[in-house]
Amino acid sequence: MKKNVKIFDEKLRGAKNIVIMAHKNPDGDALCSVLAMARLIEKNYGKKCVCLYDGNVPDYLDNVPLRNRALYWDKVKTSKSFDVAIVLDYGAEHQIGGPIDALKNAKFVVEIDHHKNDKPIADLCLNDATADAAAIVLYNIMRDAGWSADVETLELLAIGILTDTGNFKFAKKPETLSVMSDLVRGGVIIRNLVEIMNNKSRKAILVEARAAGNAEFFYRNKLAIATISRRDYRDMDGRGETVLNILGQIKGVEYVVLLKEQKETQIGISIRSRGAAIDKIAESFGGGGHAMAAGAVVRGDTLENVKAKIIEAFKGM
């Protein structure tokens, strides 16, 4: 067993209570890595874990295995001192939200992530910034530790991979497909998982379709910007991947930006690229992410202002 995995194993053996979390407003990788982690510990150490999230779990994840194990963070006392806290797929401390106190009060903290992160917060870091999903990092730990997994665990890992790679469209490493191949060999049926996630409301899809239909184009069509108003934002489900996907298919479009008016002066930004890296742009708006997929939340500015700043930020790209 690798040294760090061995330390993790020893900490799990000694723990009486364990809390698991990821970034707030969990996506498929965040939620499913948390649930898979909990199931693996349950199965291999006979210990039940507390799984916490903040924000909203999108409708398309409503039917993933063990979904009901994830609790809204205020349902438990975060002042409690857990023996071990595990944070997966979180990116940066401020993205954890409500469960952060449970992590800060824990006796030992482990992080399992694939985000580039200059300020890790854990006592033990099992990170791999080259992995296409946190689920892959977790899969490798599982293999190194020799843990056994049931089909539901494998399904959760597969959903993490499918959602973070946009069904493999953004998979960078051959390993990602090898891992999926192992998962399928273990009983995962990809088609069923995709079907589980076709669970958005009609309203949500129509909001996204409308946003795509009203998109504006800049710099000879290289940059597409779609906006979602405050009124429509309430009907959204997830980050608006459908809008980003539709606009990203247009010939000549290299960058797609979706601006969401979450509150009157709080604007969510999602950026996707088919050209140069855009994580620095997301960072300049106070956010972050990956080279080709990143985002930010701007507080204290209006939709129109943020849009103007985005157009400026893409100048010359």
Ligand SMILES: [Mn+2]
């Ligand atoms: Mn992820």
